[in-house]
Amino acid sequence: MSTAIAPPGGHYRHAVRHGNLVFISGQLGARPDGTHTADLPFEDQVRQSLANLRAALRSADADFGDLLKVTAYLVDVAHWPRFNAVYAEVMGDARPARSVVPVPELHYGYLIEIDAIAACG
Template sequence: MKEVVYTEAAPKPIGPYSQAVKVGKMLFVAGQIPVDPKTGEVVKGGIKEQTRQVLENIKAVLEAAGYTLGDVAMALVFLSDLNNFTAFNEVYAQYFPEKPPARVTVQAARLPRDVLIEIAVIAARE
């Protein structure tokens, strides 16, 4: 059984997709970009500011479904420039200080709204 998750605390989808879908004990969170859900605008600043906003958006979707960042098992990270990898990791590590999830990080030719980063996650509960 599939359950759609939606929260006003994260950006509204900009296409025909859900913020997250819960299937059994797993939660699939759609790719989040650094959009401030209050303004609908991309946050100002560089990769650190954008990474922080993306992770706050993910955190909001997780919480709306009753999950936490500690439940994240897999992260899919898309960077517009792998030269930002070290700075991205500095912020990312603050959100996953213990038992970080498995992760894929790739450089994407272009991301929605020309942002620097997009992250999707898969969370699981026991």
């Protein structure tokens, strides 16, 4: 996974640190160069969203082991088993609290978006 991340697509930051908390904005599957993966299979979108989450965390001197809470927004709850499998593989031993929320649609036709809260220091 790359540690690079595309610039935000709007008026926000990918990561905001407040004290020892880090708040990560919703991460779609945009590649570091800003191109989209919405046309790729669901699993590829999940992997890129998690890579973006990790890059945002690292920009705040944090990583998956610092996560407290993750929220994943899925278009179609039928994707849940495949999401869970990729998530578990990529996250490894990190097991933050998590919510999976079905939504009707996401920007640019993506099937997943992930936001998070971490603690470091």
